[in-house]
Amino acid sequence: MTDYRTLNVEVSERIATITLDRPERRNAFTREMGAELSHAYRACDADDDVRVLILTGRPPAFCAGADLSSGDETFTDPHTDFSAAGVNPPAWRLRKPVLAAVNGHAIGIGLTLALQCDLRIMASDAKYAIPQVRRGMIGDAYSHWTLPRLIGISRAAQLLLTGTTFTGSQATDWGLCLQSLPGDQVLAATHALARDIAVNTAPLSIAASKRLLWSTFERDAAHIGASETDLHLILMAQDDAKEGVRAYLDHRAPAWTGSPSALPEE
Secondary structure (H helix, E strand, O other), rough: OOOOOOOOEEOOOOOEEEEEEOOOHHEEEEEHHHHHHHHHHHHHHHHHOOOOOEEEEEOOEEEEOOOOOOOOOOOOOOOOOOOOOOOOOOOHOOOOOOOEOOOOEEHHHHHHHHOOOOOEEEEEEEEEEEHHHHHOOOOOHHHHHHHHHHOHHHHHHHHHOOOOOHHHHHHHHOOOOEEEEEHHHHHHHHHHHHHHHHOOOOOOHHHHHHHHHHHHOOOOHHHHHHHHHHHHHHHHHHHHHHHHHHHHHHHOOOOOOOOOOHHHOO
């Protein structure tokens, strides 16, 4: 992997762990971090040796939000290539599962980046908020699209329109994350989930299912049904469709050979 200034990327057991790495600033988000995270996402998605991605932060926080070192000009200089998306592509556009190990405070874009991931485990002893309306701005990183889908329009309105702070326990109750744990246990639990996915699920099947899952709200039932049929036909032609059954019957771990890159472009 490329050496980054604001990230650390390690690949082990087919899991790429991407760590936001500015601990002296509580991993505050900058334009450079956004560009590097975009590059890391693309590199991991193109690497067949990577099955699962984990996004986490170097303690003492996951991400404190936008870097405020520019003072009152933090939100007033859009530059020529400004995008509120934060990263390109967002995590849900990758063909591989992206798990957020939110191991500490996640504020503003620190939280909204985690919302782009497929699954989240969050620290119970951390604080979370999308406080931009309290700073004269609005939520970013597609948060007006992800939040209603994750927790419903009413709860999303509460978080986006009030900027209220909430806890990991509340996030679990609302369905925003799979579970909340003490911060020092979050990364290990996320790695355990990632290993289960990396070993026991077929990469091409994951890519196909993820594509359908994230497109559900934009398509009607007939369209999703037709896409499921098309993707089933693609998967039926892969050896993994046989290997999964063989491994189950033989009581062993499957040896997957399919690649997410075999999934046709939409």
